[in-house]
Amino acid sequence: MNITxxxxxxxxxxxxxxxxxxxEFFLELDVDExxxxxxxxxxxxxxxxxxxxxxxxxxxxxxxERGSEKVLDFALEEDExxxxxxxxxxxxxx
Numbered sequence: 001m002n003i004t005x006x007x008x009x010x011x012x013x014x015x016x017x018x019x020x021x022x023x024e025f026f027l028e029l030d031v032d033e034x035x036x037x038x039x040x041x042x043x044x045x046x047x048x049x050x051x052x053x054x055x056x057x058x059x060x061x062x063x064x065e066r067g068s069e070k071v072l073d074f075a076l077e078e079d080e081x082x083x084x085x086x087x088x089x090x091x092x093x094x
Contacts, residue, residue: 001037001080002030003087010093011048020052022059023092027084028066037074042066045076049088056089 005028010021025047031038048060058081063072076084 001035001083003083004028004030006087006091008091008093020050021092023049023051023088025049025088025091027087037063037072039065041068043072045084047084047088049085049092051092056085056092058085058088 007026009024011024013022025045027045027047029037029043029045031043037043042065044064044066046062046064047058050057050059061076061084063074064070065072
């Protein structure tokens, strides 16, 4: 799985109920045709990334088929989750 691009938006908490800063990432993924995740329409990963007290973490994510936006029921492997976390750290906006 390779991350080929993204869009990111800082999520606003108008009532101040949630600690830290939250970012919504839409990652564009390149997946090998042999992978069970492969879709000829393309694959995306929506990630909620949180920065709180100088700690970064992923609080939620899901795969989706690009174009149809159909949610796919797959989980990231541990090394893939680390790859996504590093990517989000490097690409979050202030």
